[in-house]
Ligand code: AMP
């Protein structure tokens with residue numbers, strides 16, 4: 001399958017890994033938008049949020065849990081941080097393998113652009 005993030009899971013491309021377990025992989029974004037900008041992905045290929053099924057609920061919870069734990073371990077949980085999942089064209093999704101952006105180390109504005 002021609003999917004950039006699946007290639008990272010398979011190590012056809014070597015990501016800058018921050019965390020890995022049996023179900024998720026977290027690595028530094030190549031174009032960081034904050035002092036810390038990590039992408040957390042399921043190892044299973046799911047193209048978009050729209051494709052998540054009931055059997056994936058624990059996996060999605062694990063993405064969120066991993067984000068919160070990394071924020072704690074990296075020291076910005078108390079200051080706060082931003083997690084984002086972009087979906088499809090209007091959401092600004094550019095890689096069609098579900099991923100959670102974890103950004104920290106600066107103050108974010110709201111609403112998002
Ligand atoms: P999105 O626009 O929500 O689909 O996010 C995709 C993210 O993947 C962007 O923030 C990109 O900077 C990031 N990205 C693209 N290629 C790579 C790569 N080779 N390694 C790490 N991050 C990447």
Ligand code: ZN
Pocket residue numbers: 003004005006007044045046096097
């Ligand atoms: Zn994939």
